[in-house]
Amino acid sequence: MPNDYACISVNSHCVAANNGPGYLCQCSKGYEGNPYLLNGCQDTDECALRKQNTKYKDLYPCTKGVCHNTPGSYFCKCKKGTKSDGTDFGCQSLHSPADKMVIGLSVSVTVVMALACLLLMQLQRKRHKKEKDEYFKQNGGLKLYDEMRSRQVDTIRILTEKEIKRATDNYNEDRVIGCGGHGMVYRGTLDDQKEVAIKKSKVISDDWREEFVNEIIVLSQINHRNIVRLLGCCLDVDVPMLVYEFVPGGTLSEFLHGAGCRSPIPLDLRLKIATQSAEALAYLHSSTSRTILHGDVKSANILLDDQLNAKVGDFGASALKSMDESEFIMFVHGTLGYLDPESFISRHLTDKSDVYSFGVVLLELMTRKRAIYTDNFNEKESLSYSFPLMFQKRRHLVMLDTEITDDAVMVVLENMAELAFI
Template identity: 40%
Template sequence: MVVIIASSFTFLLLLIINIALVLATTSIAIFGAKDWCKDSCGNVSVPYPFGIGPDCFLNSWFEVSCNESSTPPTILKKINMEVFNFSYDLGYGREYLRVKSPVILHNCSGRERETKNQTVDLTGSPFFYSGRNKFIAAGCNNKALIARIKPRIVGCESTCNGDTLFGTSNPNKTCNGSTCCETIIPLYLQTFNASFESKTSSGPQGSKLAFVVDEEWLNFNITNPSDLLNMDSVLALIDWALPNGSTPLISSESVQTYVMYTSESSNISWRYVCSDGYRGNPYLPIGCQDIDECEEERHKISCGDATCVNVPGFYRCEGSKTWIIALGSLEKTKIFTSKELDKATNNFNNNRVVGQGGQGTVYKGMLADGRIVVVKKSIAMVVEEVEHFIIEVLILSQVNHRNVVKLLGCFLETEVPLLVYEFISNGTLFQYLHDKSEEFPLSWETRLRIAKETAEALWYLHSSASIPIYHRDIKSSNILLDEKFKAKVSDFGTSRSIHYTNIGF
């Protein structure tokens, strides 16, 4: 036992030292797109480190072939994968590739395709399926599994009444096993094919299919699920990271570094994003430029009669009797209209409920710009609960940290207040620690990283926020996990800050 503990500690120590040594080498930036490089192909923008033509991409993995007469016009040359767009997601602060991913069919008369020719294999590349995708299968008496990922077993089962592919029409487009089924995919998935089995030998043996897909694309582009029988592919999100050994960018206030460690391959990879309050391409020299928040109407309004003054990374209000500061961000607290939130949640449809408790109900929704959010609808409040609501708005509106859930806005024109947050896709830490039915128990490395990220968030709140904030209710159910199982501290209703306490709270 002593040897095991010592070995684990030694491994962790060596890993931390390795990361520290690599970080120490990040003082010089030697890569960037050349002036003569094309930055688009047809209507598809191709941002660096991807590129078209010699000396226009970071390395051969990021080389893009351009054929404007094709649809789509861009192909990642080395892995021969068609790219529809390089989509920058403001909510996640990173870039994804939206690519063709095969629909695997089985027992489809006249439509059978050899599954061996449909295999996606990204092994050895810096690319992998994003955790924002879902594995979806459909068909009667169907048990579908993701192939070639042993010893893991990932898949789902579906059934239906009758002999139709999807059974009874499901207007909510949810796959619950009775018509189709869905499950999350393993982290850093680099290969995809599917195998099919029948749940019972006596049941119907009709058409079956399976695919990995960007769930948002599926929900808003497929109106009749049976249309998938006639499709060769769907769109999926591919994530990527810079391989260890690539020269990182210079460390600066405008650029943040993500260190990604894959325990299965013992690889360390890198991603960069512009810091909050900056916008641009973090892979280019001086690519992240400060945003002038004072040019945006919502910040002028938030300053009231004071003067909005832009400073690097944020803005402040000067000349007001009330002290106001807002940390820079691509998203700041917004006052939503009832029409916006009704549309986002389908009039607060019960099918959109993702959580419910003593303080109210949480709905999942989509804003007009395509962002997925959650709307927290509180129950009727007594005075003390109104205080908690106000505190949560005040605190989260001046907090900006990657491990703290982001408040996007609120609605104040009814007796029941509403808060709008970024959507965190993988639930709470509590469910992964205590729910035995979870398909992917958290590894020791993942648990350690979640603890570290939570500690970093608390350190920021206590020491680096413009006003010290004390959460006072840290527990596993208040730690949300995103698609990469990164921690997001939430639920600030019982928090206190020195500033707000001094004004009567």
């Protein structure tokens, strides 16, 4: 190329002159400026021009796409969900009208179903909450709240069923530590890591439901080292639940009669358990503002802690009476072999009923026989009947546990036997 070539700008070229010999310089397509100057031809930003004036939209088409400038040109990128060349025929949808209709219907149905599910869940939650509120009222929750506000009750904690389920791993069978005809007892761990025993009854009568909170109010005021402490309750369920302190050593019944290896139990330990249990019953009968009848005294309801101290528990069968009234309790709770004959016949429960049942527990401690046991002839016998009979014949020594029939302690055993019959 001759040194005197006039088109010195990059992106420029020459064209023949129209009116005589020679040539003219022009910037290449997509560039504009002065081709006779060094770097005089600069890139034309087609995308910017489209925004400045509508005439450029026809000159540089980009229908339904996104304009991107390039050196000397531009390209039109179709948006997501569309295809084709935006600079030519415009961007076209990837879906046909029929496809769009199907997609629209599908989305609409999905949205409607989701809204219906949300509405149903909301209605179920409201119904569930209403049901729980009704249970709470039926079980005396409002009355208990009033007592708590007036500080008549300040030691009871009201737990929700959700908290109870968390504590018992949703009533896991591995958590069961006791069961019977009336319900189950679970070992639970509350949110604060406190170990508790949760009593979940199967059914209750309407009469008992009415007295439930009254009994909780009285039992919450009990504070004795040999009585299992009531910690709380759950009222937002059909059958209310009780929450007690957890006593790790099991029951006296298991300690005396448990299966497996029979470990010796020294007399002083038996006397300690008897004394502590007696102190607990005496407290219930005479050391509170109103007499509290346990109603179900038996070795299975006397628990032992890790130091083998006795704790009288399970007040689910107890009833209350005023110290100033002679009115008897018109129902009887008990277990065969422990219930005194008078209460069984008259269907009247008194503090003497608890004392009688405790006498049977004393006999268990002395003999290590169950309240209803099997004799040498494989016959069922009642300890409360057979031992007094043998005592009258002065043959009761053969029924005593051989582990404690030492001559040095016979006086103590005789006194215990006599005490059991008072």
